[in-house]
Amino acid sequence: MAESAFAKSVQDIQNFAGTGLSILEVSHRGKQFEAVMAETENLVRELLGVSSNYDVLFLQGGASTQFFQIPLNFLSSKAAYTDTGTWANRAIKEAQGYGVVDILASSKDSNYTFIPKEYSVPSDADYFHCTSNNTIYGTQIKQFPNSSVPLICDMSSDIFSKPVDVSKFSLIYAGAQKNMGPAGVTLVIIHKDMYGRKADRHIPTMMDYKIHADNGSMYNTPPVFPILVSKYNLEWVKEIGGLNAMQKRNTEKADTLYNAIDNSPYFRGTTAKDDRSQMNVTFVFEKEYEALAEKFDAACKEAQLSGLKGHRSVGGYRASLYNALPLESVQALVNVMETFA
């Protein structure tokens, strides 16, 4: 997240919007916080180009709650999913609790090193679900598939990193904690048509998207502070030029690192080039140089580069290049890779 978001948040803990009270103690029903909710929604709409056909909701429970809330609401008989990694898998498992899940394609057999593209979405599915970016494996959908049924996407780890054509989707969701704000708030962008597609089963009030929409995400007490910080962070995204500028920034960061990997005799990327994630860059030592890992790790540590250990299911290294990470940090890593060579 942006430094400016931290500074503004600190200010509001000390004195929120001139109330003399802390944002941590004010009522969410006060006009000052209602203004924060409205401004945050407007920023989401403006940055992503969300039309009035959609509601923008700020919920709780993370993407993990959406994994079941979506099939609970919309899976009547059969839903279609692609299996592109750990999070897609969790979504599939939760959907199987409510009906038939048609797994259209999976890259599991190759340890999720690519995004499957050779499939078609059945027209009798209640919806089609995909995961835009796979944090553990370092793959990312570059072109969303065509779907005659409602397209639903988990964008937790790459939302606000680049422009998205929201009009292609019926529902987009994202846990905030990568590019939007701090942990504790979940963004849901839902097409109003979806309210008419509810499955015929009991849906608790808190799991009903329309209840939250009708109440401006204040049916119950919202996660006040995480929403406030998200607002400040999205203001920063807007200040630097919006999602086109953000994409340019992120492309430059990712290209810098992937080029260094491709030009190094020591390292190789773990994923198909076409499917490389701009958010999570995964790479390993070439087999013959694996013995050098210890030295490289020490060099990274000396350069104060941390959090580079790859997930145990992939091994090697993973550099996460979320919005807030500056190009300089990527260059510092590239320098270590080159000096090391």
Added chain:
Amino acid sequence: MAESAFAKSVQDIQNFAGTGLSILEVSHRGKQFEAVMAETENLVRELLGVSSNYDVLFLQGGASTQFFQIPLNFLSSKAAYTDTGTWANRAIKEAQGYGVVDILASSKDSNYTFIPKEYSVPSDADYFHCTSNNTIYGTQIKQFPNSSVPLICDMSSDIFSKPVDVSKFSLIYAGAQKNMGPAGVTLVIIHKDMYGRKADRHIPTMMDYKIHADNGSMYNTPPVFPILVSKYNLEWVKEIGGLNAMQKRNTEKADTLYNAIDNSPYFRGTTAKDDRSQMNVTFVFEKEYEALAEKFDAACKEAQLSGLKGHRSVGGYRASLYNALPLESVQALVNVMETFA
């Protein structure tokens, strides 16, 4: 919440636990935040005297999510509830989605001005649910009923305001935002016996209490910052002497205000004296003095006393005396009441 909690939170936004990073951006899997989780749990256990037979969970979604998560998990055939106000009502409504709800007693016909006591809990109920404090109506359970079936209580608005004999309960839950911390985290204290009482229906992973217990409330990303602030607030509760000291403080505050109401010819309390809440004091003008309301409101405003408007279903005034409110603020209100007289 305590001022000290705000100050410590600000510090951690700038530099969390010496990491050089903000608490708003660190991984919840880091050892520094794992320590925060452990310390917060320990404070809950120490302050409330929670034995190792119970798990202490930090979840999301507020009490409103517990309203359905409890019957989803534990309502097999019939559950018993008492109807003591708006929140109890919402809990009942959500339970009715899963089975038969036996409403043992209700004070609805008297606009919830008292806590019903003349009932017995049926031994064939799956559990018995009550609400310890009713924020809108200003009533509070002073002695919890005996129950041969698991006793479940919504303590959202009076937890940490006084000691509680946790061993009487099978499950206690509370949205944090009254006395525990900022909005965005829900406390659940659950007896481990409850895991064997699961209803025979599909329960999504995120709605399974044991999943959260087995993962130390980190099955998915927890609401990091609200948990941190809760820790600091509970440290303050401990510093001032724990829940016995807090009860003394809260009793003094409530007595001061109730005495002023009882001794005034102009005002009367709206609830049965035995059931008066120490958290929310509701009072109205005596009928013959109602015309004075405008003058009183102006006097309150002049004394910078705000947030005193009663809920529309009760009318009149409501003073909320949560833990953080100092006695001086109560005295300021009493002064206005007396000067006005």
